[in-house]
Amino acid sequence: MNKPIQPDPLEALLIAPSARRSDSPAAERRPADVEMARVLKTAPLQMASDPSNAGIAHWKHGALHDVVQPMIDHVIMTYPTGVQRLERRTGKSVAIGTARSGVVTIIPAGSSARWDIPGLVDVIQLYLPDTTLERVAREADAPAPADLLERTGYPDPVTSALLMSAADVLEGNAALDALFRQRLTDLVATRLLAEHTGVPAAFEPIMGGLSPHALRRAIERLRSADSDTDVSLAALASDAGLSRFHFCRAFKESTGLSPHAWLRQQRLEQAMNMLRNTDAPIVSLAAELGYASQTAFTAAFRKLTGETPSDWRRRAR
Numbered sequence: 001m002n003k004p005i006q007p008d009p010l011e012a013l014l015i016a017p018s019a020r021r022s023d024s025p026a027a028e029r030r031p032a033d034v035e036m037a038r039v040l041k042t043a044p045l046q047m048a049s050d051p052s053n054a055g056i057a058h059w060k061h062g063a064l065h066d067v068v069q070p071m072i073d074h075v076i077m078t079y080p081t082g083v084q085r086l087e088r089r090t091g092k093s094v095a096i097g098t099a100r101s102g103v104v105t106i107i108p109a110g111s112s113a114r115w116d117i118p119g120l121v122d123v124i125q126l127y128l129p130d131t132t133l134e135r136v137a138r139e140a141d142a143p144a145p146a147d148l149l150e151r152t153g154y155p156d157p158v159t160s161a162l163l164m165s166a167a168d169v170l171e172g173n174a175a176l177d178a179l180f181r182q183r184l185t186d187l188v189a190t191r192l193l194a195e196h197t198g199v200p201a202a203f204e205p206i207m208g209g210l211s212p213h214a215l216r217r218a219i220e221r222l223r224s225a226d227s228d229t230d231v232s233l234a235a236l237a238s239d240a241g242l243s244r245f246h247f248c249r250a251f252k253e254s255t256g257l258s259p260h261a262w263l264r265q266q267r268l269e270q271a272m273n274m275l276r277n278t279d280a281p282i283v284s285l286a287a288e289l290g291y292a293s294q295t296a297f298t299a300a301f302r303k304l305t306g307e308t309p310s311d312w313r314r315r316a317r
Helices: 008-013 032-040 130-139 157-169 174-195 212-223 233-240 244-255 259-277 282-288 294-305 309-316
Strands: 046-049 055-061 064-068 074-078 084-090 093-099 103-107 113-117 121-128 151-155
Touching (some): 121 157, 174 244, 174 259, 212 233, 212 244, 259 309, 282 294, 282 309, 294 309
Antiparallel strands (some): 055 121, 064 113, 074 103, 074 121
16 A cells, blocks of 8 residues: 655655746646655655545655645645644735644645745645546536635544544555545545535435345445455446445445445454464465455454454454
């Protein structure tokens, strides 16, 4: 899952170019992870991304006094720990906020501003394509999204908690992590459309679950996650003849769980059966269940059960 940004390709970017207007053409905008690496002058502690979906990065950086240039994607961020002053300056306009738990900062795609942050910051960032906002609005039968509002340390515990879960839940399992990122992105996009645009969108309540046939197909696909079967939200939704937005709502109405949570529970049950009924080494079980390492599997198992796989095996026999 980790995707450290290599320093060599960014060396040429460490000198900030002159500030551009916020309505810069898309061709002049930079990938958000590249621009963040330039201004923060470090690499992320952790990063995961889906080329057609969104990226999530966890950074710890020092003081920042620089112009953030226009980026391709929207950047939505929250702060797991600490308290720090934030100052964003665009022309003669100045916004001042505080980085702390429960607040979000939003840098809309294409915008540019000078930032002054005097000290250390612990921050989780989501890089969200505008096409994702448009898709979620379209799938939810909501109006076309208005422009995102700039936010600087703006209180929003719901969006903050969603972003915080990105650091907590990524488990080193490709299928689980991809499903989680896809669902997280859609949830954040829904929240942004409802709370952080000039014309907030309204979303209709859930109207029923999946048909028995559609639910059976979804579960069969999720259970085949260890093979080469595509278990993305797009594939699951296509099987059901629904949009991603409506599929996730209907699946949870039918099962009580999101697709990611259902697959995680199913993997836990598989792991328990294998621990109870075989003598296979933990490292072999981790690989068979799709985890990147024994450490990743142990951490995920312990989070759900409170025990390591070895301790659980001894107690279960």
